[in-house]
Amino acid sequence: MLKSKVAVQVISSGMLPEDTLMLGETHVKQWKIPQGQHILLKFGAFRHHVKIIPVARFDGLRMSHSLARHLGLSHGSSIRLQYKAGPAMLVLGPLIGVLVSRDYPLTPDKPFGSITMFCRELVDACTAQGAYVYFFTPNQIGASLNTVDGWIYSDGWKQAAMPVPDVVNNRLTTRKLENRPNVQHFLTEIKSKHQTTVFNEKFLDKTEVFEALKKDESLVRYLPESHLLRNLAMLKSMCGRYNSVFLKPVRGSLGKGIIRVVRADPSGYQAMYATAAGTRKQHYASLAKLFSTISAKMKTVRYQIQQGLQLIEIQKRPVDFRALVQKNAAGKWTITSIVARTAGTHHFVSNLARGGTLSTVAEAVARSNLQSGIGRRDASQRLQQAALQIARGVDEQIPAHFGELGIDLALDTSGRVWLLEVNSKPSKNDNTPLNENKIRPSVRMMIQYSRYLSGF
Template structure:
């Protein structure tokens, strides 16, 4: 099987004007032994059609009529990869990537995808440079039993069109409610089973799910704070007797919302800090039973995880943690794309940007913090190694397909590394490397992994 990159040339006039004829470089057809004028199979995502190929002198082009381009949803000038399999007389172009997003506003040209718009444009630019095509669609665009879908692509402006079902689908839904819709679940199952598509980052991960799964990996226990599903007063009492501070975290929370820190005082009372829309609220309780009464109402509407409190390293009294973005690379293996330090905002005990936190480089975080000076040289490689081990553990123990994970790690002053949480839908802002590159490495890696999944990986001939 051989491959190359080609530029799509769409023509509208000529002697032959139909959707069953295409023109390829004469040398390419000769070298790959593509039979001239005979029927071969053209594949592009779920699109399959019998076509005839004829040679032309120009190289690096695939000429198709506008009728065929319309069926494929392709623009003039699109650069794609091409593979020919002589045994089956099959010509594949691609890869075709579909990104499932939560919302599209057809009336807002500048913010077509809301906060995701800049990322969608960046992903489009990355595809253009690497020889791939991407379109974006929502759960509302899904039509069962159809081998194509209506979505949006960018060609100087955002345009709506029909596209074949993609070779690779990247789930960027930011709502558990949308992700759990029966129509979405059925669609994911259908494209995998009927069209052999790959779907990655299939689902949100809950904190309880992650910690329960990773406890089955003995080599990861050293990274796991003691943690349980919070069910009753007995668990609260046991944890508060064992640790000076404990955290209650919503099992399905994000952006630091709803986290409660409970700290035992020398006089036996307890200080609780609650994150809310206005920042952090502080309350004092005379006893643990009073604490439980104050928080038990929350348990009726939300599941919580209770976790051992950690003494994070600090900069000027502000806790610091680390977001490690791990992604599958062009070889299908986990690799670290970026690590950033996150400093909690003033009067905050969580580091999320949405809570007033700020980013810094790892070296800045380690050098300015109260980390033991003897540990500074070894912490960075241990952050990388632990993130890769945790990603492998997630893959081994949770039966869903993930291509990228945001892994939040804590470091204590003695250099100990702990897992805080794993996010299967890492924010495209919160984990951004501190650079001004037009296309971030994290975006390029999404395309590289999609090339691997679709079978288009490798150097062009």
């Protein structure tokens, strides 16, 4: 099937009827598009019967102003097209919708707050690849299952009524927004009505991930012992087996609310609480006293209890690794980047929001207390292998569609690779490769995968 990218020219509706398109003669001949009879034009959920007029020495696409308005396309847009002879259908696309948490219409130069630059980067990358992208929020989802009020970029950010897209990238940052009835209804209905593909469909809970991955024997070696914390007996059992354990909110992110429990000399236990200001320490005479403190929180927060690991450190600051794993133009998982994150002073979690610092894997491993020389040499390769295996495991074991995952890994001092967490909504700041071009590889990859999903 021939596919190509063309520039859109929008001309006055008085000069060209809404049901007529002008297309370069070469495309018309190569694709054997019938002339003088109506064919179907498709753009996302939009359908319209049009006649095609071939134009000599022209390789673009001309349409009337009124048709362009229905499509949400502006003059100069770059778009791919393909002709399907069976249904006599000219398909434009791919049309990508990015579902974001909120917008700020009163600041039209920065309508998405801190992620506006990321959104603009997506627009530029789509222009380069001949895709078309718009952005919308849960508040912009209305009763229609054919159109969405969204934001496009055309000499500045503008709001426009857009067709429901071929592909939706769910970038909602809270479960509360994601679980809103109008959001869930919309996503379910457009999948069945328009065969729209939605990726990164949902947030992942920590216990859900570990329980699912345990079913894959090839992944068990990466999994520290983890359970949903249910009672004092489980806390005692885990603290009896390991020198330290971590209590992590099942639905937490950015290192919030993590508690590290270690046996204290000469007696009792010390709990270290991760806070924005640093680590707060508290001593408990017994695990029963510690449990009674957190059991009040357990009424509203579920905790995962996890085996403590002897992570590699740089100057007594723990190091972990964030792998950004994405599906590529062939629909296969690939490593986009892996960066090392070293915890800030007085912190035991490495998140950048908590003062952590980024470095390359090689730099971090070279400066760390990793004991094995062999482990140092191939650390990067083993981290990559683990990240890819874990991403495939998530695909196989969890019934939802993911196109990118942030996978947090660790090395212990003997060089063994461990999984810490899988994040289905990786931040566009936290996993940034260190040497940047204007358009990040992660952004290009997201569009390539969208093209794969939509057949472009």
